[in-house]
Amino acid sequence: MAACATFNVTAQDTVTVNAIESELSVKQTELDNYTQILDKHLSEETRLQAQLDLLRTRSSDLDKEKNQALDAMNDLYRRLIDDPSLDISKAQTRYKESVVDHKKNKDDITMQLAAIASHRKDIEQIRVTKHTLVNTLESLKDQLSTARVERLRNEFTREGTLEVDHTINCKRTETLAACEQRGQQMALQKSTKRFVDQLFANLTEQRLVEPKRNLAGAQVQVLNSHVVSSAFSGQGNYSVNLSVSMRGDVNNSRLCSLISVDNRFCAEYGTPMAGSVGAYQANYPTVYSDSQLSFSEQAATSNNVQVGRINPPAAIEVIHSSSSNQPAKKTPVMVPVTLRSNVHDDEVFINGVSYGSTKLSVNIPSGTYDIEVRKLGYKPYKKRVTIRKAQTINARLVKKPESIAVPTPKREQSNTKASPTIVSQTPKNQIVIVPAGTFKMGDLVGNGLANERPVIEKVLSNSYGMQSTEVTVGEFRRFIENTSYQTAAEKGRGCAYYKDGEPVWDLDYSWKAPGYEQAESFPVVCVSYDDAKAYANWLSAEQGEQFRLPNEVEWEYAARAGTTSEYPWGNEIGKSLANCGWCGSAWSNKSASPVGEFSPNHYGLYDTVGNVWEWTQKRASQSGVTVRGGAWNFAPSLARVSTRLELATDFRANYIGFRLVRER
Numbered sequence: 090m091a092a093c094a095t096f097n098v099t100a101q102d103t104v105t106v107n108a109i110e111s112e113l114s115v116k117q118t119e120l121d122n123y124t125q126i127l128d129k130h131l132s133e134e135t136r137l138q139a140q141l142d143l144l145r146t147r148s149s150d151l152d153k154e155k156n157q158a159l160d161a162m163n164d165l166y167r168r169l170i171d172d173p174s175l176d177i178s179k180a181q182t183r184y185k186e187s188v189v190d191h192k193k194n195k196d197d198i199t200m201q202l203a204a205i206a207s208h209r210k211d212i213e214q215i216r217v218t219k220h221t222l223v224n225t226l227e228s229l230k231d232q233l234s235t236a237r238v239e240r241l242r243n244e245f246t247r248e249g250t251l252e253v254d255h256t257i258n259c260k261r262t263e264t265l266a267a268c269e270q271r272g273q274q275m276a277l278q279k280s281t282k283r284f285v286d287q288l289f290a291n292l293t294e295q296r297l298v299e300p301k302r303n304l305a306g307a308q309v310q311v312l313n314s315h316v317v318s319s320a321f322s323g324q325g326n327y328s329v330n331l332s333v334s335m336r337g338d339v340n341n342s343r344l345c346s347l348i349s350v351d352n353r354f355c356a357e358y359g360t361p362m363a364g365s366v367g368a369y370q371a372n373y374p375t376v377y378s379d380s381q382l383s384f385s386e387q388a389a390t391s392n393n394v395q396v397g398r399i400n401p402p403a404a405i406e407v408i409h410s411s412s413s414n415q416p417a418k419k420t421p422v423m424v425p426v427t428l429r430s431n432v433h434d435d436e437v438f439i440n441g442v443s444y445g446s447t448k449l450s451v452n453i454p455s456g457t458y459d460i461e462v463r464k465l466g467y468k469p470y471k472k473r474v475t476i477r478k479a480q481t482i483n484a485r486l487v488k489k490p491e492s493i494a495v496p497t498p499k500r501e502q503s504n505t506k507a508s509p510t511i512v513s514q515t516p517k518n519q520i521v522i523v524p525a526g527t528f529k530m531g532d533l534v535g536n537g538l539a540n541e542r543p544v545i546e547k548v549l550s551n552s553y554g555m556q557s558t559e560v561t562v563g564e565f566r567r568f569i570e571n572t573s574y575q576t577a578a579e580k581g582r583g584c585a586y587y588k589d590g591e592p593v594w595d596l597d598y599s600w601k602a603p604g605y606e607q608a609e610s611f612p613v614v615c616v617s618y619d620d621a622k623a624y625a626n627w628l629s630a631e632q633g634e635q636f637r638l639p640n641e642v643e644w645e646y647a648a649r650a651g652t653t654s655e656y657p658w659g660n661e662i663g664k665s666l667a668n669c670g671w672c673g674s675a676w677s678n679k680s681a682s683p684v685g686e687f688s689p690n691h692y693g694l695y696d697t698v699g700n701v702w703e704w705t706q707k708r709a710s711q712s713g714v715t716v717r718g719g720a721w722n723f724a725p726s727l728a729r730v731s732t733r734l735e736l737a738t739d740f741r742a743n744y745i746g747f748r749l750v751r752e753r
Contacts, residue, residue: 102240103293109233116229120222124539127215134208134712141201144194151191158184209712213737216713220734221591223538227724231671234350237294241348244292245307245339251287252317253280256328259321268327273316276331281309288337298347305347306340342436342445351661353673353725423452424476428462430484433665433673435464447484462486518564518684520554520751521693523647530645532731533653534660541731547642554751555639555647558684558695559703560624563609565600565616568627576600577617578741584615585742587722592742603743605680612681612701612746618714618738621704621747628749635752638706641733643750644717648698648730650691655729656698657690662725669699669719669728681721681744699728701746713737720744 162180169175255276259268285307292298298305313334321327345355428437428449437444438461444451447462455477462470462484470484527548532541568574576599578584584598598604600615616624618638625636639647654660656667664673668682676682685695702716702723713735719728722744727734736745 102236102243106233106236106240106293109229109236113226113229113233116222116226120219120226123215123219123222127212127219130208130212130215131712134205134212137201137205137208141198141205144198144201148191148194148198151187151194155184155187155191158187209737212712213740216735216737217592217740220736221587223734224587224723224727225590227726228670230726231354231724234354237348238344238350238354240293241298241344242339242341245288245305245337247288247291248312248334248336249284249287250332250334251280251284252330252332253283254328254330255279256326259325259327265321265327268321269319269329272319272327272329273331276329277311277314277333280314280331280333281311281335284309284333284335285337294348297349301347304343306343308338310336310338312336351725353662353664353671424455425450425452425479426476427481428460428484429481430462430464430470430486432464432467432486435462435467435484435486437462460484518556518558518561521557521647523549523553523555523643523692525549525552526646526651528646528649528651529653530642530731534655536655536726537729537731538733540733540735547646549642549646551753553643553753555643555692555694556748556750557689557693559612559701559746559748560621561609561684562600562607562611562613565613565624566609568624571631572627574620574623574627576615576620576741577739578615581739585740587742587744598743603681605743607681608683610683610685612684612696614681614701614743614746615741616746617741618704618707620741624747625749636749637752638704638747639750640706640708641715641717644703644705645730647692647694648690648718650694650697652691652730655731657730662698662728667699667719667728668696668721669725670722672699672725672728676721678722681746697730699725701744702734704745704747707738711735716745 158180162177162184165175165177165180169177253276255272257268257272257275259265263271288307289295289299289302311333315332317330317332319327319329342352342355345352428447428451430447433446435446437447437449438459439451439453440459441461453476457473457475460470460472460474460482464486467486467488470486472482472484474480474482527546529544530547531537531544533544578599583594583596584600584603585592585594586598586604587593595604598615600613600620603614621638625638628636648657650657656662658666662669662672666672667687668674668676670678674682674686676686681701684700687696687698689695690697697718699719700721701718702720703718705715705717707714714737715733715735717733718730719725719732726732
């Protein structure tokens, strides 16, 4: 029999998860309420607009009636000259009433226009509130995923003490000491298996994790063990009661896959426990992996043990307990090894076992190992090395020639708190030809917002040109200097920036000073929809070709670039592949980045994911307009290719810019 383990645990992780889930529920309810309010306002706007159309139609009829009454009265006045006794009172009354009715209808039109304007102002405010709530919700979802991963990690790394009873039959050919040692080793093996079983059984998300148990890389480290009681029977049996203190561990790089969240939430963890050896009792393995925990008496007859999850040289030595008649031996020599590579978001394998991403530091027993570093789109780096002393291995990965550009930063970017380096060399804003074609537009994967559904097949019969980058500060400055144009931010109440979950207006913010340091190569921000249109009109006259904002179909088709995934490179945002909130770039949650800092999509378009939201062309049926592509301070889930936020045309913020299309 084996007693249940007594775990040292804390409920704080679950409290944190529950608090985030509660906040998510509150914000979701708020968003649902605002969605209902917006729907009612939009319905009311439609009703008011219909009434206005009726008033305008009636105005034409009343104007016609007024003119006819005037003509009739004038005719009677002419006849009155010849017949002074003629009664013209009815004609006068008719004309007077038509004038009054016409004036009243004009006043009603004025009042209706004011009501619609006021209503649209409310709609604009509701839309701004909605888009901030959407970002808050997505940010909370990120926090929830982080908290769930942390809770799972802590649940796997619990400590506990377990007592086990085990009885074996001594073999005729073995001594009593050998039988005793084998029995204790079998009891230890049973305890470690039971311990890891209980780790899984006590996981908060056990139902989700258990089916993926073989992927977890779960391990047990024996901290301490001692024999509570033991005895030999007259029938040649040996019974032992063993108390074992243990600590669990797990491959941190695999936690995300266990609970089905984006792998970026596991990127900040260190490497898994592997080969950390200390003093221990008896001829027992210090660290057992879940895959090693198969219990059989035959397996226990071997004195060769495996430490950690790396197969060490056969000469690895262990310390024997005082109960053994064999002399004590030395523990293996652990060697610190550091691995680096020239790419981000890679994965290191040592003897086929994943150890996470570089930069990686790990202590392993001296010996010979197969080192491999992998990254999608690159040829794997492979090397067999003999480790005798501390060393650093620098892996250089080369992009496959046939790779279709999984976006990676153009250069190494620091994750330190220092201000990002501004690079002067950026791609020229060239016109990229987007080919004609058919695609499915909207939420193809199922993670989108309500306004991304239903999915609709769209056909673009003709090719068109699109600017490869967002319009930069330098490009916009030429427009201002040539036209003396004043943006809405410069004429009005400034520009909005995101603070504590909502846009806040700053009168001093404009495209020249958006609240963060920028260079000429940064995307221009703090421009309204009308500002972007004014730039397009100027550029059209300047170059003699027709430029305009892209419509939503053109924008999404170009951004997808033939893919059906959430992002140009797949369904996970990854790390440092784009400039969005919590995306791991040097600019994330700090500012926009220079255009073209990340690899382009298949059509050669830069920054269709993140950096700044981009205005799209207003449809006749829309009261507002949409922005697409996500931004440096918005959640990664909002940088998906199908995400659309609806805003008023006069809104401007330091996270909204634009790019143009050139008509054929």
